[in-house]
Amino acid sequence: MKVWFITGASRGFGLEIARQAVERGDSVVATARDPRAVEKELADGGDRLLALPLDVTDEGQAEGAVTAAMDRFGRIDVLVNNAGRGLLGAVEEVSDDEARSLFDTNVFGLMSVTRAVLPVMRERRSGRVLNISSVGGFTVGAGWGVYGATKFAVEGLSEAMRAELAPLGIAVTVVEPGVFRTDFLDGSSLHRTERTIDDYAATVGGTRAWAKQNNHTQPGDPVKAAAAVIAVADSPEPPTRIQLGADCVARVEAKLELMADELAQWRELSLSTAHV
Secondary structure, eight states, X not given: OOEEEESSTTSHHHHHHHHHHHXXXXXXXXXXXXXXXXXXXXXXXXXXXXEEEOOTTOHHHHHHHHHHHHHHHSOOOEEEEOOOOEEESOGGGOXXXXXXXXXXXXXXXXHHHHHHHHHHHHHHTOEEEEEEOOGGGTSOXXXXXXXXXXXXXHHHHHHHHHHHHGGGTEEEXXXXXXXXXXXXXXXXXXXXXXXXXXXXTXXXXXXXXXXXXXXXXXXXXXXXXXXXXXXXXXXXXXXXXXXXSHHHHHHHHHHHHHHHHHHHHTHHHHHTTSOO
């Protein structure tokens, strides 16, 4: 039996991971801004479910949630940093307040929760940290620049944490979902910039139209994604990254090919910069 600590557990990936973990007999600390939504969805969880309020931008609340988890279950085996939201708009269209608010949730919130949980894992020399990123944390297109920047930050933090925590028995994995049929494209999860600039109509305008047209028709199945995340958590040798969805795999492969081509094309210039 594992003890899970999941942020953003009231819907989407977080809720489905919590549901499957409880159904297989694990214990779950499911946190959300409104834990009543979790309790309603997972009413059959019984004593194996602890639903707690958590705004990940509140460091004190994160520490309190970890204390409550330890009081109830005595340990935390798997941390799933799932809480986050999106922002759609050209980089120039994003205000300073919009950018900072997004980083507060997607990056600094993740760091606050992680700092609260890691002492528990370090003491036991055991644990798994699964940071939910995005295909946009590896390759990003028009309209997703600032959102992608937060996920690129998550990927960088995760790589460093993996190196730092491996000797302590804690494995870190970045989860990169592609396009999945969750509420991510709803207005409650995906914010849009207040400012729009006509010159970006041909690029970001197309992304805005795509988001509107594809809401709740995305090809990815969150139930299968949650099962994949649980499989990674169970693995004795979890990967640094796991891509979820055929669209994500294709985009990652395309970027890797482009990077290899550009590296070869510009190799001589790159190597020419050494002192001789």
